[in-house]
Amino acid sequence: MNDRKNGAPEKIQKLLSDIGYKLNIKLSKEDEERLGLIFSDFLTGFSMMVDKGPVITVFGSSRVTPDGDEYKLGVELGRELAKLGFTVLTGGGPGLMEAVNKGAHEANGNSIGINISIPEEQPANPYASPSITINYFFVRKVLLLKYSCAYVFLPGGFGTLDEFFETVTLLQTGKIAPFPLVLVGREYWRGLMEWIDGRLKRDGLISPGDTDHLYFADTAEEAIGVIKKHIENGTIKLRPV
Known part of the structure; x- marks a missing residue:
């Protein structure tokens, strides 16, 4: 599966990485980046739809x-x-x-x-x-x-x-x-x-x-x-x- 070239925002990527570290969850770099993209997409969409x-x-x-x-x-x-x-x-x-x-x-x-x-x-x-x-x-x-x-x-x-x-x-x-x-x-x-x-x-x-x-x-x-x-x-x- 091809993900967007620009990737997830750096702050989101770091946040997810920190959460994974604290919970002792190990992910491949590819899956970590994909999770960042998914989170970023949901965050962007949810914020856009507020009060619509x-x-x-x-x-x-x-x-x-x-x-x-x-x-x-x-x-x-x-x-x-x-x-x-x-x-x-x-x-x-x-x-x-x-x-x-x-x-x-x-x-x-x-x-x-x-x-x-x-x-x-x-x-x-x-x-x-x-x-x-x-x-x-x-x-x-x-x-x-x-x-x-x-x-x-x-x-x-x-x-x-x-x-x-x-x-x-x-x-x-x-x-x-x-x-x-x-x-x-x-x-x-x-x-x-x-x-x-x-x-x-x-x-x-x-x-x-x-x-x-x-x-x-x-x-x-x-x-x-x-x-x-x-x-x-x-x-x-x-x-x-």
Whole structure:
């Protein structure tokens, strides 16, 4: 695994080294440096998210171009979420993440991005402020989920699907509160849901209620409608969480 070249801040690295020494914990130099990076990433992310609630996280592809209908939907979604008073949080990259941040930015809302450092150098989009770049995917997912009171999934590839399955697993196991998860684009998600219902549920590999928190929409307006219903019933509260 390749870590960031700039490494963890020197003070954090020294602190972890001192803790390891006092507790008589011996680590390899590589693992000590990696632990420093992980700690630094969490510290940066946690400090950025202080008093940013209520937050809704939107996931989606980095490969969608601005001339497509899905991009326009993302802009509308980000705009309407910001108008409702939510901080809009995304993975901070291009594509649908950029679209959602752009919409929130245009509505003068809080628009935050948590980008990932990868060899292909995924650029941070210009509409997220603040925006940070995280070294590890698992740290990024913690930050994207920890502060949110709802999750919206637009179409995406492996990364988006990874985030989707982690989120539904955390909902299934009660590791996160039972907030709504909205899947936008019924046609896109249909095949996956047919497999989940027709295979996982049929074979008893998941319980029938494990998908109760999933909702479906085809438009930004529909997705916003799901969010509004959960505001009305008290599942989502318009205050910091």
